[in-house]
Amino acid sequence: MSSTAPVTADIVAVGSGHNGLVAAAYLAVAGRKVVVLERNAWFGGGVVTRELTLPGFRHDQHSMSPIFFRANPLLKTAGLGLKSRHGLSYIFPEVPMMSVFEDGQTLKLYRDPQRSAAEIAKYSKKDAETFLRVSKQAAAWLPMIASSLYVPPAPVGASNAMLDQSREGRELWRIIQMSSHDHLCDLFENERVRMHFARVAGENLVSPDEKATAIGAYVFLGFLEAYGFGVARGGSGKLTEALIACIQAHGGEVIANADVARIRVSNGRAAGVETKDGRIFNAKDAVIGAIHPHLLGGMIDGMDARVRADAEATHITDAACITVHAALDAPLKYRTPDTVDAVMVEMLPTSYETLRRDFDELRYHQFSPYPLLGAGSLSQFDPSRVPAGKAILHLWDYVPYKRPDGKSWDDTKQQYGEHMLRHMSKFVSNIPDVVLQAHIDSPVDMERTSPSFRHGDLHGIATTTYQSGAHRPTPELGQYTVPGLDRFYLVGPFQHPGGGVFGAGRATAMKMFEALGLNFDKQGRVK
Protein backbone atom coordinates (compact mmCIF):
# COMPACT_ATOMS: atom_id res chain seq x y z
CA MET A 1 0.00 0.00 0.00
CA SER A 2 1.40 3.42 -0.95
CA SER A 3 1.44 6.26 1.56
CA THR A 4 1.38 8.95 -1.17
CA ALA A 5 -1.15 11.73 -0.52
CA PRO A 6 -4.20 11.71 -2.80
CA VAL A 7 -3.90 13.79 -5.99
CA THR A 8 -6.88 15.88 -7.06
CA ALA A 9 -7.60 16.94 -10.63
CA ASP A 10 -10.69 17.99 -12.57
CA ILE A 11 -10.46 15.05 -14.97
CA VAL A 12 -8.75 11.71 -14.36
CA ALA A 13 -8.23 9.51 -17.44
CA VAL A 14 -7.48 5.79 -17.14
CA GLY A 15 -5.14 4.80 -19.99
CA SER A 16 -2.87 6.76 -22.33
CA GLY A 17 -4.12 5.21 -25.58
CA HIS A 18 -4.69 7.78 -28.29
CA ASN A 19 -8.46 7.84 -27.67
CA GLY A 20 -8.10 8.62 -23.97
CA LEU A 21 -5.44 11.22 -24.79
CA VAL A 22 -7.67 12.86 -27.41
CA ALA A 23 -10.56 13.16 -24.94
CA ALA A 24 -8.20 14.40 -22.21
CA ALA A 25 -6.54 16.89 -24.58
CA TYR A 26 -9.90 18.49 -25.46
CA LEU A 27 -10.65 18.93 -21.76
CA ALA A 28 -7.15 20.30 -21.06
CA VAL A 29 -7.49 22.86 -23.87
CA ALA A 30 -10.86 23.84 -22.35
CA GLY A 31 -9.02 24.74 -19.15
CA ARG A 32 -9.62 21.64 -17.03
CA LYS A 33 -6.78 20.20 -14.94
CA VAL A 34 -6.23 16.75 -16.44
CA VAL A 35 -4.29 13.74 -15.11
CA VAL A 36 -3.81 10.68 -17.36
CA LEU A 37 -2.76 7.38 -15.72
CA GLU A 38 -1.05 4.61 -17.69
CA ARG A 39 -0.32 1.10 -16.37
CA ASN A 40 2.63 0.58 -18.72
CA ALA A 41 6.06 2.16 -18.35
CA TRP A 42 5.45 3.76 -21.76
CA PHE A 43 2.54 5.66 -23.28
CA GLY A 44 0.24 5.22 -26.27
CA GLY A 45 -1.38 1.76 -26.09
CA GLY A 46 -1.81 0.76 -29.74
CA VAL A 47 -0.12 3.93 -31.07
CA VAL A 48 3.46 3.53 -29.98
CA THR A 49 6.92 3.42 -31.56
CA ARG A 50 9.57 1.53 -29.61
CA GLU A 51 13.07 0.10 -30.03
CA LEU A 52 11.85 -3.49 -29.81
CA THR A 53 14.89 -5.13 -31.42
CA LEU A 54 18.22 -3.30 -31.73
CA PRO A 55 19.25 0.27 -30.81
CA GLY A 56 18.31 2.73 -33.56
CA PHE A 57 15.51 0.56 -35.03
CA ARG A 58 12.17 2.17 -34.17
CA HIS A 59 9.19 -0.14 -34.63
CA ASP A 60 5.48 0.73 -34.60
CA GLN A 61 4.58 -2.02 -32.17
CA HIS A 62 0.89 -2.05 -33.13
CA SER A 63 -0.75 0.42 -35.53
CA MET A 64 1.43 1.67 -38.36
CA SER A 65 -0.91 3.78 -40.47
CA PRO A 66 -3.78 5.77 -38.95
CA ILE A 67 -6.03 5.13 -41.93
CA PHE A 68 -9.14 6.80 -40.54
CA PHE A 69 -7.55 9.67 -38.63
CA ARG A 70 -7.13 12.22 -41.35
CA ALA A 71 -10.81 13.00 -41.79
CA ASN A 72 -11.16 13.75 -38.06
CA PRO A 73 -12.04 17.42 -37.59
CA LEU A 74 -9.66 17.53 -34.65
CA LEU A 75 -6.74 17.79 -37.07
CA LYS A 76 -8.28 20.76 -38.85
CA THR A 77 -10.36 22.69 -36.36
CA ALA A 78 -9.99 21.40 -32.86
CA GLY A 79 -7.14 23.64 -31.94
CA LEU A 80 -5.14 20.91 -30.27
CA GLY A 81 -2.20 22.10 -32.38
CA LEU A 82 -0.98 18.57 -33.08
CA LYS A 83 0.56 19.52 -36.40
CA SER A 84 1.07 23.25 -35.98
CA ARG A 85 2.68 23.16 -32.52
CA HIS A 86 3.41 19.63 -31.43
CA GLY A 87 5.43 18.24 -34.31
CA LEU A 88 3.03 15.75 -35.94
CA SER A 89 3.60 15.27 -39.66
CA TYR A 90 2.82 12.56 -42.19
CA ILE A 91 4.22 11.25 -45.47
CA PHE A 92 1.65 10.00 -48.03
CA PRO A 93 3.04 7.31 -50.36
CA GLU A 94 1.40 6.93 -53.77
CA VAL A 95 0.55 3.26 -53.19
CA PRO A 96 -1.28 2.65 -49.91
CA MET A 97 -1.80 -1.05 -50.50
CA MET A 98 -0.82 -3.85 -52.85
CA SER A 99 -1.26 -7.59 -53.25
CA VAL A 100 1.70 -9.77 -54.17
CA PHE A 101 0.61 -13.23 -55.32
CA GLU A 102 2.80 -16.28 -54.79
CA ASP A 103 3.50 -16.61 -58.52
CA GLY A 104 4.99 -13.08 -58.62
CA GLN A 105 1.98 -11.26 -60.07
CA THR A 106 0.94 -8.07 -58.28
CA LEU A 107 -2.02 -5.73 -57.98
CA LYS A 108 -1.61 -2.20 -56.61
CA LEU A 109 -4.21 0.17 -55.20
CA TYR A 110 -3.14 3.75 -55.87
CA ARG A 111 -4.64 6.91 -54.42
CA ASP A 112 -5.47 7.76 -58.04
CA PRO A 113 -8.43 5.55 -59.17
CA GLN A 114 -7.34 5.73 -62.82
CA ARG A 115 -3.97 4.17 -61.98
CA SER A 116 -5.67 1.47 -59.87
CA ALA A 117 -8.03 0.75 -62.78
CA ALA A 118 -5.02 0.31 -65.08
CA GLU A 119 -3.64 -2.25 -62.60
CA ILE A 120 -6.95 -4.12 -62.44
CA ALA A 121 -7.15 -4.11 -66.25
CA LYS A 122 -4.08 -6.43 -66.21
CA TYR A 123 -6.56 -9.05 -64.96
CA SER A 124 -9.91 -7.92 -66.45
CA LYS A 125 -10.92 -4.86 -68.47
CA LYS A 126 -14.52 -5.30 -67.31
CA ASP A 127 -13.42 -5.31 -63.67
CA ALA A 128 -11.37 -2.15 -64.27
CA GLU A 129 -14.50 -0.37 -65.49
CA THR A 130 -16.53 -1.70 -62.56
CA PHE A 131 -13.79 -0.55 -60.20
CA LEU A 132 -14.12 3.03 -61.45
CA ARG A 133 -17.86 2.91 -60.68
CA VAL A 134 -17.14 1.48 -57.20
CA SER A 135 -14.55 4.20 -56.61
CA LYS A 136 -17.08 6.88 -57.59
CA GLN A 137 -19.68 5.36 -55.27
CA ALA A 138 -17.17 5.16 -52.41
CA ALA A 139 -16.32 8.86 -52.90
CA ALA A 140 -20.02 9.75 -52.91
CA TRP A 141 -20.68 7.88 -49.66
CA LEU A 142 -17.48 9.06 -47.94
CA PRO A 143 -18.76 12.41 -46.53
CA MET A 144 -21.80 10.71 -44.99
CA ILE A 145 -19.72 7.88 -43.54
CA ALA A 146 -16.93 10.16 -42.31
CA SER A 147 -19.42 12.51 -40.66
CA SER A 148 -20.64 9.64 -38.46
CA LEU A 149 -17.24 8.45 -37.24
CA TYR A 150 -16.03 11.15 -34.87
CA VAL A 151 -19.27 11.95 -33.05
CA PRO A 152 -21.51 9.89 -30.74
CA PRO A 153 -23.44 7.31 -32.76
CA ALA A 154 -27.02 7.90 -33.89
CA PRO A 155 -29.62 5.40 -32.57
CA VAL A 156 -29.56 2.21 -34.65
CA GLY A 157 -33.33 2.25 -35.35
CA ALA A 158 -33.30 5.90 -36.48
CA SER A 159 -30.28 5.28 -38.75
CA ASN A 160 -31.97 2.33 -40.44
CA ALA A 161 -35.24 4.24 -40.79
CA MET A 162 -33.31 7.08 -42.47
CA LEU A 163 -31.70 4.68 -44.95
CA ASP A 164 -35.14 3.32 -45.75
CA GLN A 165 -36.30 6.76 -46.93
CA SER A 166 -34.58 6.78 -50.32
CA ARG A 167 -33.60 4.46 -53.14
CA GLU A 168 -29.92 5.15 -52.54
CA GLY A 169 -30.33 4.58 -48.81
CA ARG A 170 -32.02 1.25 -49.42
CA GLU A 171 -29.21 0.22 -51.77
CA LEU A 172 -26.65 1.16 -49.14
CA TRP A 173 -28.59 -0.81 -46.52
CA ARG A 174 -28.63 -3.85 -48.84
CA ILE A 175 -24.84 -3.69 -49.26
CA ILE A 176 -24.36 -3.16 -45.52
CA GLN A 177 -26.08 -6.51 -44.88
CA MET A 178 -24.13 -8.50 -47.48
CA SER A 179 -20.91 -10.44 -47.02
CA SER A 180 -17.82 -9.01 -48.74
CA HIS A 181 -17.57 -12.20 -50.77
CA ASP A 182 -21.16 -12.08 -52.06
CA HIS A 183 -20.81 -8.46 -53.06
CA LEU A 184 -17.35 -8.93 -54.64
CA CYS A 185 -18.75 -11.77 -56.75
CA ASP A 186 -21.55 -9.44 -57.92
CA LEU A 187 -18.99 -6.78 -58.83
CA PHE A 188 -15.91 -8.53 -60.23
CA GLU A 189 -15.38 -11.50 -62.53
CA ASN A 190 -11.68 -12.09 -61.88
CA GLU A 191 -10.64 -14.26 -58.91
CA ARG A 192 -7.53 -12.23 -58.11
CA VAL A 193 -9.41 -8.95 -58.15
CA ARG A 194 -11.97 -10.49 -55.80
CA MET A 195 -9.20 -11.83 -53.55
CA HIS A 196 -7.41 -8.46 -53.48
CA PHE A 197 -10.51 -6.74 -52.06
CA ALA A 198 -11.49 -9.72 -49.87
CA ARG A 199 -8.11 -9.46 -48.14
CA VAL A 200 -8.89 -5.84 -47.36
CA ALA A 201 -12.02 -7.03 -45.54
CA GLY A 202 -9.81 -9.53 -43.72
CA GLU A 203 -7.79 -6.66 -42.24
CA ASN A 204 -10.87 -6.04 -40.10
CA LEU A 205 -10.29 -9.54 -38.64
CA VAL A 206 -13.28 -11.00 -40.43
CA SER A 207 -13.70 -13.62 -43.10
CA PRO A 208 -14.89 -12.26 -46.47
CA ASP A 209 -17.79 -14.70 -45.96
CA GLU A 210 -18.94 -12.93 -42.79
CA LYS A 211 -22.33 -11.29 -43.35
CA ALA A 212 -22.61 -7.51 -43.12
CA THR A 213 -19.01 -6.72 -44.05
CA ALA A 214 -19.40 -5.60 -47.69
CA ILE A 215 -19.52 -1.90 -46.89
CA GLY A 216 -15.94 -2.18 -45.55
CA ALA A 217 -14.52 -2.14 -49.08
CA TYR A 218 -16.27 1.18 -49.83
CA VAL A 219 -15.15 2.73 -46.53
CA PHE A 220 -11.57 1.58 -47.05
CA LEU A 221 -11.45 2.68 -50.69
CA GLY A 222 -13.12 6.03 -49.99
CA PHE A 223 -10.59 6.86 -47.27
CA LEU A 224 -7.63 5.51 -49.17
CA GLU A 225 -8.33 7.58 -52.28
CA ALA A 226 -9.33 10.77 -50.47
CA TYR A 227 -6.71 10.75 -47.73
CA GLY A 228 -4.07 8.08 -48.48
CA PHE A 229 -2.34 5.97 -45.84
CA GLY A 230 -0.33 8.37 -43.72
CA VAL A 231 3.09 7.33 -42.45
CA ALA A 232 4.02 9.46 -39.44
CA ARG A 233 7.52 10.92 -39.63
CA GLY A 234 9.46 9.26 -36.83
CA GLY A 235 6.87 6.55 -36.18
CA SER A 236 3.16 6.18 -35.43
CA GLY A 237 3.93 6.99 -31.77
CA LYS A 238 4.52 10.61 -32.80
CA LEU A 239 0.73 11.04 -32.53
CA THR A 240 0.88 9.93 -28.89
CA GLU A 241 3.81 12.29 -28.27
CA ALA A 242 1.94 15.21 -29.87
CA LEU A 243 -1.18 14.55 -27.78
CA ILE A 244 0.87 14.35 -24.57
CA ALA A 245 2.70 17.57 -25.50
CA CYS A 246 -0.69 19.26 -25.98
CA ILE A 247 -1.96 18.07 -22.58
CA GLN A 248 1.25 19.16 -20.84
CA ALA A 249 1.20 22.53 -22.59
CA HIS A 250 -2.21 23.07 -20.99
CA GLY A 251 -1.08 22.16 -17.50
CA GLY A 252 -2.01 18.45 -17.55
CA GLU A 253 0.03 15.46 -16.39
CA VAL A 254 0.52 12.02 -17.95
CA ILE A 255 1.81 9.44 -15.45
CA ALA A 256 3.34 6.03 -16.24
CA ASN A 257 3.31 2.88 -14.06
CA ALA A 258 -0.10 3.74 -12.61
CA ASP A 259 -2.27 0.63 -12.97
CA VAL A 260 -5.83 1.55 -12.03
CA ALA A 261 -7.58 -1.17 -10.02
CA ARG A 262 -10.98 0.43 -9.52
CA ILE A 263 -13.16 3.43 -10.16
CA ARG A 264 -14.14 5.16 -6.92
CA VAL A 265 -17.86 5.84 -6.77
CA SER A 266 -19.58 8.31 -4.48
CA ASN A 267 -23.36 8.85 -4.51
CA GLY A 268 -23.71 7.26 -7.95
CA ARG A 269 -20.98 9.45 -9.41
CA ALA A 270 -17.40 8.63 -10.49
CA ALA A 271 -15.26 10.41 -7.91
CA GLY A 272 -11.80 9.22 -8.90
CA VAL A 273 -9.70 6.07 -9.15
CA GLU A 274 -7.44 3.90 -7.03
CA THR A 275 -4.31 2.25 -8.44
CA LYS A 276 -3.17 -1.28 -7.67
CA ASP A 277 -0.41 0.13 -5.45
CA GLY A 278 -2.96 2.11 -3.43
CA ARG A 279 -2.58 5.62 -4.87
CA ILE A 280 -5.75 7.72 -4.95
CA PHE A 281 -6.57 10.21 -7.72
CA ASN A 282 -9.69 12.29 -7.08
CA ALA A 283 -11.67 13.68 -10.02
CA LYS A 284 -13.72 16.81 -9.37
CA ASP A 285 -15.49 16.73 -12.73
CA ALA A 286 -15.25 13.32 -14.41
CA VAL A 287 -13.33 10.09 -15.05
CA ILE A 288 -12.43 8.75 -18.50
CA GLY A 289 -11.85 4.99 -18.74
CA ALA A 290 -10.22 2.91 -21.49
CA ILE A 291 -11.75 -0.18 -19.96
CA HIS A 292 -12.70 -3.27 -21.95
CA PRO A 293 -16.34 -4.40 -21.52
CA HIS A 294 -15.18 -7.76 -20.14
CA LEU A 295 -13.29 -5.96 -17.34
CA LEU A 296 -15.65 -3.07 -16.58
CA GLY A 297 -17.81 -4.83 -13.97
CA GLY A 298 -14.73 -5.83 -11.98
CA MET A 299 -13.64 -2.19 -11.71
CA ILE A 300 -16.93 -0.49 -10.86
CA ASP A 301 -18.54 -1.47 -7.56
CA GLY A 302 -22.28 -1.97 -7.80
CA MET A 303 -22.54 -1.87 -11.59
CA ASP A 304 -26.00 -2.93 -12.77
CA ALA A 305 -25.92 -6.74 -13.02
CA ARG A 306 -27.64 -6.90 -16.41
CA VAL A 307 -25.43 -4.20 -17.95
CA ARG A 308 -22.37 -6.03 -16.60
CA ALA A 309 -23.50 -9.43 -17.89
CA ASP A 310 -24.18 -8.04 -21.38
CA ALA A 311 -20.77 -6.33 -21.41
CA GLU A 312 -19.02 -9.54 -20.38
CA ALA A 313 -20.88 -11.45 -23.11
CA THR A 314 -19.56 -9.29 -25.97
CA HIS A 315 -17.91 -11.36 -28.68
CA ILE A 316 -14.21 -11.41 -29.56
CA THR A 317 -13.02 -12.32 -33.07
CA ASP A 318 -11.70 -15.82 -33.83
CA ALA A 319 -8.85 -14.23 -35.84
CA ALA A 320 -6.31 -13.17 -33.20
CA CYS A 321 -3.29 -11.22 -34.36
CA ILE A 322 0.38 -12.24 -34.12
CA THR A 323 3.19 -9.94 -35.25
CA VAL A 324 6.90 -10.17 -36.03
CA HIS A 325 8.98 -7.00 -35.82
CA ALA A 326 12.42 -7.36 -37.34
CA ALA A 327 15.52 -5.21 -37.61
CA LEU A 328 16.88 -5.79 -41.13
CA ASP A 329 20.43 -5.45 -42.42
CA ALA A 330 19.10 -4.16 -45.78
CA PRO A 331 15.75 -3.44 -47.48
CA LEU A 332 13.51 -6.37 -48.51
CA LYS A 333 13.97 -7.86 -51.99
CA TYR A 334 10.64 -9.17 -53.26
CA ARG A 335 10.86 -11.97 -55.82
CA THR A 336 8.39 -10.24 -58.15
CA PRO A 337 9.90 -8.12 -60.96
CA ASP A 338 7.34 -5.38 -60.11
CA THR A 339 8.28 -2.59 -57.70
CA VAL A 340 6.91 -3.18 -54.21
CA ASP A 341 6.35 0.32 -52.88
CA ALA A 342 3.15 0.12 -50.80
CA VAL A 343 2.54 1.00 -47.16
CA MET A 344 0.75 -2.33 -46.70
CA VAL A 345 1.70 -5.43 -48.70
CA GLU A 346 -0.54 -8.53 -48.67
CA MET A 347 1.18 -11.82 -49.54
CA LEU A 348 -1.51 -13.93 -51.18
CA PRO A 349 -2.00 -17.42 -52.56
CA THR A 350 -2.86 -17.89 -56.22
CA SER A 351 -6.32 -19.29 -55.42
CA TYR A 352 -9.00 -17.18 -53.75
CA GLU A 353 -10.56 -20.33 -52.28
CA THR A 354 -7.37 -20.88 -50.23
CA LEU A 355 -7.88 -17.49 -48.58
CA ARG A 356 -11.56 -18.16 -47.84
CA ARG A 357 -10.81 -21.60 -46.38
CA ASP A 358 -8.05 -20.09 -44.23
CA PHE A 359 -10.60 -17.87 -42.51
CA ASP A 360 -12.92 -20.89 -42.13
CA GLU A 361 -10.19 -22.74 -40.22
CA LEU A 362 -9.92 -19.84 -37.78
CA ARG A 363 -13.65 -20.13 -37.08
CA TYR A 364 -12.97 -23.71 -35.98
CA HIS A 365 -10.10 -22.42 -33.78
CA GLN A 366 -7.54 -24.10 -36.04
CA PHE A 367 -4.42 -22.65 -37.68
CA SER A 368 -4.75 -21.43 -41.27
CA PRO A 369 -2.85 -23.84 -43.54
CA TYR A 370 -1.65 -20.88 -45.65
CA PRO A 371 -0.43 -17.96 -43.48
CA LEU A 372 -2.30 -14.75 -44.32
CA LEU A 373 0.72 -12.50 -44.16
CA GLY A 374 0.52 -8.75 -44.33
CA ALA A 375 3.66 -6.62 -44.11
CA GLY A 376 4.92 -3.08 -43.91
CA SER A 377 8.49 -1.83 -44.11
CA LEU A 378 7.98 1.83 -43.35
CA SER A 379 11.69 2.69 -43.27
CA GLN A 380 11.22 2.64 -47.07
CA PHE A 381 9.30 5.94 -46.73
CA ASP A 382 10.80 7.23 -43.49
CA PRO A 383 14.52 6.39 -43.19
CA SER A 384 14.70 8.30 -39.86
CA ARG A 385 13.43 5.13 -38.16
CA VAL A 386 16.59 3.07 -38.82
CA PRO A 387 20.39 3.42 -38.99
CA ALA A 388 21.64 4.34 -42.50
CA GLY A 389 21.14 1.57 -45.08
CA LYS A 390 19.09 -0.64 -42.72
CA ALA A 391 15.36 -1.37 -42.69
CA ILE A 392 12.51 -2.58 -40.47
CA LEU A 393 9.79 -5.15 -41.03
CA HIS A 394 6.33 -5.32 -39.47
CA LEU A 395 4.76 -8.68 -40.38
CA TRP A 396 1.38 -9.97 -39.23
CA ASP A 397 -0.80 -13.07 -39.43
CA TYR A 398 -4.02 -14.36 -37.83
CA VAL A 399 -4.12 -17.33 -35.47
CA PRO A 400 -6.39 -18.87 -32.80
CA TYR A 401 -5.96 -17.26 -29.36
CA LYS A 402 -6.16 -20.71 -27.77
CA ARG A 403 -3.84 -23.00 -29.68
CA PRO A 404 -5.58 -26.23 -30.78
CA ASP A 405 -2.60 -28.27 -29.48
CA GLY A 406 -3.09 -26.80 -25.98
CA LYS A 407 0.46 -25.37 -25.89
CA SER A 408 1.11 -21.90 -24.51
CA TRP A 409 1.88 -19.01 -26.85
CA ASP A 410 4.82 -18.03 -24.64
CA ASP A 411 6.44 -21.40 -25.36
CA THR A 412 5.66 -21.46 -29.07
CA LYS A 413 5.62 -17.90 -30.42
CA GLN A 414 9.28 -18.05 -31.48
CA GLN A 415 8.60 -21.15 -33.53
CA TYR A 416 5.48 -19.60 -35.09
CA GLY A 417 7.37 -16.41 -35.94
CA GLU A 418 10.00 -18.50 -37.75
CA HIS A 419 7.18 -20.27 -39.63
CA MET A 420 5.85 -16.85 -40.75
CA LEU A 421 9.31 -15.79 -41.95
CA ARG A 422 9.79 -19.11 -43.78
CA HIS A 423 6.49 -18.57 -45.59
CA MET A 424 7.48 -14.99 -46.37
CA SER A 425 10.64 -16.28 -48.06
CA LYS A 426 8.38 -17.57 -50.89
CA PHE A 427 7.75 -13.90 -51.69
CA VAL A 428 10.99 -12.26 -50.53
CA SER A 429 14.39 -13.60 -51.57
CA ASN A 430 16.54 -12.13 -48.75
CA ILE A 431 14.32 -13.37 -45.88
CA PRO A 432 15.42 -14.71 -43.40
CA ASP A 433 19.12 -13.91 -44.17
CA VAL A 434 18.62 -10.17 -43.77
CA VAL A 435 16.99 -10.43 -40.30
CA LEU A 436 19.36 -9.11 -37.61
CA GLN A 437 16.93 -9.51 -34.71
CA ALA A 438 13.21 -10.26 -34.35
CA HIS A 439 10.61 -9.46 -31.70
CA ILE A 440 7.41 -11.49 -31.72
CA ASP A 441 4.11 -10.44 -30.12
CA SER A 442 1.70 -13.36 -29.72
CA PRO A 443 -2.02 -12.70 -29.11
CA VAL A 444 -1.25 -13.11 -25.40
CA ASP A 445 1.49 -10.43 -25.58
CA MET A 446 -0.96 -8.25 -27.46
CA GLU A 447 -3.40 -8.21 -24.53
CA ARG A 448 -0.50 -7.76 -22.10
CA THR A 449 0.51 -4.52 -23.83
CA SER A 450 -3.07 -3.22 -23.72
CA PRO A 451 -6.16 -4.88 -22.19
CA SER A 452 -8.06 -3.36 -25.16
CA PHE A 453 -6.52 -6.08 -27.35
CA ARG A 454 -8.25 -8.82 -25.40
CA HIS A 455 -7.47 -12.30 -26.67
CA GLY A 456 -5.43 -10.73 -29.46
CA ASP A 457 -8.47 -8.96 -30.94
CA LEU A 458 -6.87 -5.79 -32.23
CA HIS A 459 -10.32 -4.19 -32.42
CA GLY A 460 -11.16 -4.98 -28.78
CA ILE A 461 -14.33 -6.85 -29.66
CA ALA A 462 -15.44 -8.36 -32.96
CA THR A 463 -16.58 -5.97 -35.69
CA THR A 464 -20.07 -7.35 -36.30
CA THR A 465 -23.35 -5.57 -37.02
CA TYR A 466 -24.75 -6.47 -33.61
CA GLN A 467 -21.68 -4.83 -32.00
CA SER A 468 -21.58 -1.71 -34.18
CA GLY A 469 -22.66 1.91 -34.02
CA ALA A 470 -24.78 2.75 -30.98
CA HIS A 471 -24.76 -0.97 -30.10
CA ARG A 472 -20.98 -1.11 -29.69
CA PRO A 473 -20.08 -2.74 -27.35
CA THR A 474 -23.70 -3.18 -26.15
CA PRO A 475 -26.83 -1.05 -26.52
CA GLU A 476 -26.49 0.12 -22.87
CA LEU A 477 -22.85 1.19 -23.22
CA GLY A 478 -23.03 2.54 -26.76
CA GLN A 479 -23.06 6.24 -25.80
CA TYR A 480 -19.69 6.11 -23.95
CA THR A 481 -21.51 6.12 -20.58
CA VAL A 482 -22.43 3.48 -18.00
CA PRO A 483 -26.08 3.46 -16.83
CA GLY A 484 -26.31 4.23 -13.13
CA LEU A 485 -22.87 5.89 -12.94
CA ASP A 486 -22.64 9.63 -13.55
CA ARG A 487 -19.56 11.42 -14.84
CA PHE A 488 -17.83 8.29 -16.12
CA TYR A 489 -16.97 8.14 -19.83
CA LEU A 490 -15.68 5.29 -21.95
CA VAL A 491 -13.05 5.34 -24.70
CA GLY A 492 -11.62 2.44 -26.66
CA PRO A 493 -11.71 0.40 -29.85
CA PHE A 494 -14.67 -1.50 -28.37
CA GLN A 495 -16.78 1.69 -28.61
CA HIS A 496 -18.16 3.37 -31.76
CA PRO A 497 -16.69 3.64 -34.39
CA GLY A 498 -14.51 0.63 -33.52
CA GLY A 499 -10.92 -0.52 -33.80
CA GLY A 500 -8.47 1.69 -35.62
CA VAL A 501 -6.78 4.99 -35.06
CA PHE A 502 -9.83 7.22 -35.55
CA GLY A 503 -9.23 9.73 -32.76
CA ALA A 504 -12.66 8.69 -31.54
CA GLY A 505 -11.93 10.16 -28.12
CA ARG A 506 -13.37 13.29 -29.75
CA ALA A 507 -16.88 11.78 -29.50
CA THR A 508 -16.30 10.97 -25.82
CA ALA A 509 -15.14 14.57 -25.30
CA MET A 510 -18.36 15.84 -26.91
CA LYS A 511 -20.43 13.88 -24.37
CA MET A 512 -18.30 15.24 -21.54
CA PHE A 513 -18.54 18.85 -22.74
CA GLU A 514 -22.31 18.52 -22.80
CA ALA A 515 -22.44 17.14 -19.24
CA LEU A 516 -20.01 19.78 -17.92
CA GLY A 517 -21.82 22.68 -19.61
CA LEU A 518 -18.89 23.48 -21.95
CA ASN A 519 -19.27 24.61 -25.53
CA PHE A 520 -17.65 22.05 -27.78
CA ASP A 521 -17.77 24.26 -30.88
CA LYS A 522 -15.62 26.89 -29.19
CA GLN A 523 -12.76 24.38 -29.32
CA GLY A 524 -12.33 25.12 -32.99
CA ARG A 525 -11.09 28.59 -32.18
CA VAL A 526 -8.08 27.53 -30.13
CA LYS A 527 -5.08 27.18 -32.37
Ligand SMILES: Cc1cc2nc3c(=O)[nH]c(=O)nc-3n(C[C@H](O)[C@H](O)[C@H](O)COP(=O)(O)OP(=O)(O)OC[C@H]3O[C@@H](n4cnc5c(N)ncnc54)[C@H](O)[C@@H]3O)c2cc1C
Ligand atom coordinates in the same frame (compact mmCIF):
# COMPACT_ATOMS: atom_id res chain seq x y z
C1 LIG B 1 -0.95 -5.34 -34.00
C2 LIG B 1 -1.89 -4.20 -34.23
C3 LIG B 1 -1.84 -3.49 -35.43
C4 LIG B 1 -2.74 -2.45 -35.67
N1 LIG B 1 -2.62 -1.73 -36.84
C5 LIG B 1 -3.42 -0.66 -37.05
C6 LIG B 1 -3.20 0.20 -38.17
O1 LIG B 1 -2.24 0.03 -38.94
N2 LIG B 1 -4.06 1.24 -38.34
C7 LIG B 1 -5.07 1.50 -37.47
O2 LIG B 1 -5.82 2.47 -37.67
N3 LIG B 1 -5.26 0.74 -36.36
C8 LIG B 1 -4.46 -0.34 -36.13
N4 LIG B 1 -4.61 -1.09 -34.99
C9 LIG B 1 -5.70 -0.76 -34.04
C10 LIG B 1 -5.35 0.43 -33.16
O3 LIG B 1 -4.03 0.32 -32.68
C11 LIG B 1 -6.30 0.50 -31.97
O4 LIG B 1 -7.64 0.45 -32.41
C12 LIG B 1 -6.10 1.79 -31.18
O5 LIG B 1 -4.76 1.92 -30.79
C13 LIG B 1 -7.00 1.82 -29.97
O6 LIG B 1 -6.72 2.99 -29.26
P1 LIG B 1 -7.35 3.26 -27.83
O7 LIG B 1 -6.78 4.51 -27.32
O8 LIG B 1 -8.82 3.17 -27.91
O9 LIG B 1 -6.90 2.02 -26.94
P2 LIG B 1 -5.45 1.51 -26.57
O10 LIG B 1 -4.49 1.95 -27.60
O11 LIG B 1 -5.57 0.07 -26.31
O12 LIG B 1 -5.07 2.27 -25.24
C14 LIG B 1 -5.58 1.93 -23.99
C15 LIG B 1 -4.51 2.28 -22.96
O13 LIG B 1 -5.09 2.21 -21.67
C16 LIG B 1 -4.19 1.55 -20.79
N5 LIG B 1 -4.98 0.96 -19.71
C17 LIG B 1 -6.00 0.08 -19.83
N6 LIG B 1 -6.46 -0.27 -18.61
C18 LIG B 1 -5.75 0.47 -17.71
C19 LIG B 1 -5.77 0.56 -16.29
N7 LIG B 1 -6.62 -0.17 -15.54
N8 LIG B 1 -4.91 1.41 -15.68
C20 LIG B 1 -4.04 2.17 -16.42
N9 LIG B 1 -3.97 2.10 -17.77
C21 LIG B 1 -4.81 1.26 -18.40
C22 LIG B 1 -3.51 0.52 -21.68
O14 LIG B 1 -2.31 0.04 -21.13
C23 LIG B 1 -3.33 1.31 -22.97
O15 LIG B 1 -2.13 2.02 -22.96
C24 LIG B 1 -3.72 -2.11 -34.70
C25 LIG B 1 -3.76 -2.81 -33.49
C26 LIG B 1 -2.85 -3.84 -33.24
C27 LIG B 1 -2.89 -4.57 -31.92
